[in-house]
Amino acid sequence: MNSVFSRRTLAVLTTALCATPALHADTIDFEGLPAGTILSSLSTSGGAGPILVHGHNPSLGAPNAAVIFDSSNPTGGDSDLGSPNVTFGGPGFGAGGAMGAPYANSTALGKILIVDEHLVVGGNGLVVDPDDAAVLGQTLDFDFAALGTVTLRTCTYIDIETTRPDGQVEMFDASNQLLASVSLTPVGDNGVNTLSLGDVAGVDHMRVTLNGSGAIAGFELDVDCTASLGDLVWNDLDGDGLQDAGEPGVGGVTVLLFDANSAPLGSTQTQLDGSYLFPGLCPGTYSVALDVQTLPEGFVQSPCGVGNDPALDSNCQPAPVTLGAGQHDPTVDFGLKPIPFVNCHSLPNSTGQVASASGNGSTSLGDNQFSVTFTNLPPHQPAYLFYGTNGVNIPFGSGVQCIGSPLVRYHKVSDIDPSGVAMIPLDFASPPMNIGFGQVVPGVPFYFQLWYRDPGNTPSFNMTDSLCVTFAP
Numbered sequence: 001m002n003s004v005f006s007r008r009t010l011a012v013l014t015t016a017l018c019a020t021p022a023l024h025a026d027t028i029d030f031e032g033l034p035a036g037t038i039l040s041s042l043s044t045s046g047g048a049g050p051i052l053v054h055g056h057n058p059s060l061g062a063p064n065a066a067v068i069f070d071s072s073n074p075t076g077g078d079s080d081l082g083s084p085n086v087t088f089g090g091p092g093f094g095a096g097g098a099m100g101a102p103y104a105n106s107t108a109l110g111k112i113l114i115v116d117e118h119l120v121v122g123g124n125g126l127v128v129d130p131d132d133a134a135v136l137g138q139t140l141d142f143d144f145a146a147l148g149t150v151t152l153r154t155c156t157y158i159d160i161e162t163t164r165p166d167g168q169v170e171m172f173d174a175s176n177q178l179l180a181s182v183s184l185t186p187v188g189d190n191g192v193n194t195l196s197l198g199d200v201a202g203v204d205h206m207r208v209t210l211n212g213s214g215a216i217a218g219f220e221l222d223v224d225c226t227a228s229l230g231d232l233v234w235n236d237l238d239g240d241g242l243q244d245a246g247e248p249g250v251g252g253v254t255v256l257l258f259d260a261n262s263a264p265l266g267s268t269q270t271q272l273d274g275s276y277l278f279p280g281l282c283p284g285t286y287s288v289a290l291d292v293q294t295l296p297e298g299f300v301q302s303p304c305g306v307g308n309d310p311a312l313d314s315n316c317q318p319a320p321v322t323l324g325a326g327q328h329d330p331t332v333d334f335g336l337k338p339i340p341f342v343n344c345h346s347l348p349n350s351t352g353q354v355a356s357a358s359g360n361g362s363t364s365l366g367d368n369q370f371s372v373t374f375t376n377l378p379p380h381q382p383a384y385l386f387y388g389t390n391g392v393n394i395p396f397g398s399g400v401q402c403i404g405s406p407l408v409r410y411h412k413v414s415d416i417d418p419s420g421v422a423m424i425p426l427d428f429a430s431p432p433m434n435i436g437f438g439q440v441v442p443g444v445p446f447y448f449q450l451w452y453r454d455p456g457n458t459p460s461f462n463m464t465d466s467l468c469v470t471f472a473p
Helices: 011-015
Strands: 022-028 051-056 065-069 109-115 141-142 150-158 167-173 178-186 192-203 205-209 215-225 225-236 255-260 262-267 279-280 283-289 300-303 319-323 327-338 341-342 356-361 370-375 383-390 391-396 399-403 407-415 422-426 447-453 461-463 466-470
Touching: 022 178, 022 327, 051 109, 109 141, 109 192, 109 225, 150 178, 192 215, 205 283, 205 300, 225 283, 225 319, 279 283, 300 399, 319 327, 341 399, 341 447, 356 447, 370 466, 383 399, 399 407, 399 447, 399 461, 422 447
Parallel strands: 225 327
Antiparallel strands: 022 215, 051 141, 065 109, 109 215, 141 205, 150 192, 150 215, 167 178, 167 205, 225 279, 255 262, 255 283, 283 319, 300 327, 341 466, 356 370, 370 422, 383 407, 383 447, 391 399, 447 461, 447 466
16 A cells, blocks of 8 residues: 555654554445455555455354445345345335435435355355345455554444344454444344444454344554654764664654655654664655755765665665555664865965865774875965864954864964965874863864964964864774
8 A cells, every 4th residue: 555644744754653543434335345245354545454354144154255236236135234224215125214204314425344144155156146144143254454553433333133132343453352332223124223332442353243134335444554664863973874883863853754655754863872763654665865954064974775784784775665554664864974074164375265174095093094185375374283082162362263162282383384274184093082081082072273373364273164064984
């Protein structure tokens, strides 16, 4: 079936997780099949299914006796199953359904479901001359397990006569515990009634006992949508597209949910630990993607579909997901690869330009092959590289200081080259980068900024842009 989303408003998903199972309103009828069909399964009008069906006629034993009957063209001499009643211009006969009766049969019911009396099958595979069984203890069983569970609202039936013991609808949970039992109010010959079943939730299967007469025209129900999917957007520090130990989640990213036709269904934001959840989903097909406008600065999407473990890889987007009844899929994860980026801008120097910053090489500390490069500097001036983990933005000299205390002075550039470029390799295996408060560790944003002399400005020193880098192990 096409995916079906909770009838709860989409706003629920944008802010919080559903605390109770969502519901999807639906109906069961018996249209679309010829009279005489032995019915073993069907879907709801909304496409949810299969619902397994079995009719039991005590006089026939085990064979399935659930048979489609055409109330607009009654067979087997069963004009009391015709609809509407003759007083409304239809083929139905019986005082219970006549105009003015409490259970007047005024509307065409179309195809209905009976327990057949003789179950004689013709050469076309259809039951010959369908006719409802006139025996006590005849039942129709409906199994909703493929849908998860349902909430039963109403039952419409015809011709439950007053001279027979009351029929009933019994509703059971998955452990076969009786949840509720509702008697079918007698309606007389050819009468029709729509009976409330009490909005019983969590129904796994149902038995309808007809006790010698009558047929079922349909049900109103809600599919209890208890499936869910998630569950993580993470910081893929090494950019390999796989979740590794110690790689943290990324909070504040918007995750989008779509149906099988790519129509938007809702959204949610990742928690501080990067987790997210779409609960209250009906069985069906969905797709999931990130809202790239909400990715934190300095992150891009990781390589997707790496390896053979869906619990560890970064899903390609949009990520298709098919959910069964009550199923939870926790493997819809997305990796974000950190990249060096300028997080703070300074002011122009005596060259008329802002001294820019960039990173080069591997961001793996183990590789120890990363350098920072600064351009648009005044040539032949001294400079110092500073780094730290506290980002600020305050005026300083002729520029802007982007690193707060504690900051570490790492390297002196004695003479900026004639082209105004300073490239500084970083050595993570030597002090101060491997010891004390100057130690560079994975998973933490570090800021790098160059202080330099700028004799053509007042004050006569300036700062470059700041480069933010998050390193991998």
